[in-house]
Amino acid sequence: MTDGKPILAVERGGAADSLAARPKIVGARVKRTEDARLLAGKGTFVDDRRVSGLLHVAFRRSDHSHARIKQIDCDDARGMPGVVAVFTAEDMASVNAIFATSRMKDYHATAITALARDKVRYVGEPVVAVVAETRYLAEDALELINIEFDPLPVVIDPEEAAKPSATLLHEEAGTNVLCAREFRTGDVDQAIACAAVRVSGRFRFRRKSPLAMENRTYLAEYDAGRDELTLYSSTQVPGIIRDALSEALDIPGSRLRVVAPDVGGGFGGKASLYAEEILVAFAARRLGQPVKWTSDRMEDLASTSQGFDQIVDAELALDAEGRALSLQADVIGDVGAYSIYPWTAVIEPVQVVSFLPGPYKIPNYRGRVRGVATSKPPMGPYRGVGRPTSAFVTERLMDMAARKLGMDPVALRLKNMIQPNEFPYRIGSGIVWDQCAFTECLDAACEQADYSALRARQARARAAGHWFGIGIACYAELTGIGSRISVAPGMPINTGTETAKIAIDSTGAITAAFGVASMGQGLETTLAQVVAEHLGGRVEDIRIIQGDSAAVPNATGSYASRSAVLAGGAATLAAREVKEKLVRAASHLLEASADDLAVEDGKVTVVGTDRALTFRQLARAVYLEMGRIPSDKREELTSTRTYDPVFGTSATAAHLAVVEIDPSTFEVKIERFVVAEDCGRLINPMIVDGQVHGGVAQGIGAALYEEVVYNDEGQNLTASLVDYIIPTATEVPSIEVVHIEKDSPTTLGGFRGMGEGGTIGAPAAIANAIADALSPFNIDIFELPVSPERLFRLIENATTDRKESTHGHEA
Amino acid sequence: MAKSVSISITVNGRAYRHDVEPRLLLSDFLRIELGLTGTHVGCEHGVCGACTVLVNGDSARSCLLLAAQLDGAEIMTVEGLATSGGLHPVQKAFHDHHALQCGFCTPGMLITAVDLLKKSPLASDEEIREGLSGNLCRCTGYENIVRAVRAAADALKSENQESAL
């Protein structure tokens, strides 16, 4: 450990925060209110919705990677019994194209339409939509459609596509490089010139699918009498979709509502606008009947936004004592065929260079990035967004440097980390970390795993010929980002604020509405905890409304680990205000000074007496029993408050993986996985643990199994769950989680936000563990996933090289 | 279009007689014809396990079966697990151990777990993991699902011991 001081597994930050002042409901392992319906099979996912007269959509998608559409013949399909309508882009001329705008220079937006117009740009792009009485019939009719394509050269390799001579996917952009940026601090070249040690590599993190277990599904209902349209969507961002559809279809928000009921996982894959959402909404209005589309898994893998996919050339330079002097990186991100709404093509690749310096003090930094269009489905946010790649690169470089310097990788990290007394700290990309438990997390992970004992065990295992490795990864992230920072300046949405609307009605019941949308992370429970805490109510009496664009005037949804911080903050503000109103009413009714009143468990009590009023009694007095409170003192028991953390906060973790590789099958077995993390004050430790487990499992998938593969013709070779492999219960080990609970100094409530972290640290930790296991062969890991096949080739090459070089010496 | 087939089928203890199209999947029959939407469909190609139901007492993937094949069969879906006495012990264990997040894989997990508990003592966690490995979950990392099934297995064991006394 750093200074020999024992580290408490759980400690508290903030000087004024004594254990006695610790809130009771926030921080408790409250069991989830969502569970009852989900366990009984009574959840309402979009596809579960029963509506009479429902029509079903099937899409004829492009089977070409890049082609001009010469002609579409739908006559036979239109004539098929059971088919109600067939739409092509031509039928949708009245629908406005949507653009993900940004003020960022050198950025090119691309038009987003429901159906391909003139050209197709990836295999799986929707071209024709059939609406029929059943899904079976709609799919039958697809066979009757004839599309004549004029194939164009494929644009599949991002490095080739970035060249000026490349075929263009979007002629009007004049380039395939949809965005380019560079961050610079200090003088990298000079730092390299005086460095004692340099390590570098070309890192490749392959393309992923978010792969929520529920496929995307959309159902639109149109009320012709009122000219009102409601879209039920498996989306993380109902508010964003409402605003986009309002623009596409020219309907005011008052007559357009987007509802995300129960959503079966999102992970970023349901955080963008989709062509199918526009089509379904359009068709319901055009046909005056409810219309639904439910994706199958093949369509999901071929058309849902994909993640990661970057090539990073990076170099780290250090002095002889192991102090990092400079880091430089050149990143190419494959952003797919369109710049996704609302995040833009910038979202993934720019995050990579923004976060590369990580939790380390690196005085000189240069990060250059280009986001390049290729004929693949659009790149969108996927859990971790860019940062899994940043952590992979930086953490691999740290291990490579430690090896070259003959230092322990933990010691090297601790030496270079921003120390507890050095916050806030601005890293080379311009990000400022607020007080955050960097070194504490690393210490705690090592303590939990008993790092020195592990190293001793490794020595014994190695002596016995086992391939046994230990891998560490540390990272930091910005979460709960406020209005002053956004992914891309001038994005068409505001992600930095969140609104809570709390009301106690005349029966004394509490309803709290938010703009966030839960896709499984238990927001109905955690937000009820925050409201209960600050209002003095009981969790079970609070109904949370979320996932509905009509709930609050401006809503976006849930993404970027923002919900706990932003909605939690808004809930705190609004709950406090309602509580003040309750106290004023009670003070009048009980003839007691406000200072003598306590609000707890759904009632207001005069402290030290048995005089009390329940919320129900208070509500009746306020709303119904006129005369009990003078009218000039009567206040509606409601509050709507918006919270903006302005800059947001930081979260951090250290991951430690222990692996053993089977020399005959090249299977990587993860023996242990430890996470020590600081996500600030925990609202519900049970739910936080669950988020960490799930994130790590996705990180394991990203490190070892998952890869969306496109061949040279741009065909997706992994369009089923047989080919796109995600971890099952046998591949994921038991995950040990240690919480270092440092309250965030910059957010209300001290929450930090943590939904994505598991996926950021795990791939890097596993890559390091594998490299460590194979260090006797001098093998480094530069590419993820490390499938058994890749491992086999690496080991095969290393051992033949070795044989050859030994041979060379002899000669 | 091929002619429809008439089937008699018992689902969660209730008898139904339906005319079905020969190509109608059991999953669609349950969800669309009977409105039992608790059975979820995650892949329709037999990999994810979300659609798992009990067919004549054994777990099976309803997306791989045709309703027309199941004349005379007895089916149990997630909706049939709870009784008037309350949640099934496996459902309760899932709640207690936070073994579900989005809940989409949950019905299939529950049914699989019920089937496993019936057939095996599940002495080790490895056995539980092995037994659940045909069901994909993207949210939980399986950790709490394993804990819940462990708890249900232990509860069942002590129940059996008590009744043996």
Ligand code: FES
């Ligand atoms: S839906 Fe049946 S196994 Fe996936």
Ligand code: FES
């Ligand atoms: S709980 Fe979401 S897939 Fe398992």
